Amino acid sequence: MNIFAALKKYGSEYELKDKRDFEESEKAQVKSASVVLSTYGKSVCFIMKSGGQTYVPVSRDSVVNIGDTVDLDKAKILTLEKDGETINRIEI
Numbered sequence: 001m002n003i004f005a006a007l008k009k010y011g012s013e014y015e016l017k018d019k020r021d022f023e024e025s026e027k028a029q030v031k032s033a034s035v036v037l038s039t040y041g042k043s044v045c046f047i048m049k050s051g052g053q054t055y056v057p058v059s060r061d062s063v064v065n066i067g068d069t070v071d072l073d074k075a076k077i078l079t080l081e082k083d084g085e086t087i088n089r090i091e092i
Contacts, residue, residue: 014080014087022072033070035092044070044090059089068092 029048035058036045042058058064059078076091 009083012082014082016078017081017086018077018079019091020077022075022077027072030072033072033075035064035066035068035070037066042066044075044092056088056090059091062090062092064092 029050031047031049033044033046035042036055037043038055038057040057042062042064043055044058046054046056048054064070070090070092074092078089078091080087080089
């Protein structure tokens with residue numbers, strides 16, 4: 001077995017696999033959404049109507065400020081992939 005086949009690769013870039021609008025059912029679950037500072041830089045904090053909150057990092061191409069309100073009718077969900085790993089980002 002090749003030693004490099006099982007090792008994690010560093011320095012490679014994520015590739016865009018999907019870019020889509022928020023579905024109506026997703027928007028209906030959100031009470032509010034705003035940009036906050038998180039462990040990963042800027043993230044969108046989604047306050048859920050059912051209670052609690054969840055966070056998704058902002059895409060690095062987005063130009064936003066901490067405290068900005070996020071309009072889910074304009075924001076996009078990006079799905080990125082690298083070496084079999086899938087992550088989501090919010091493009092504002």
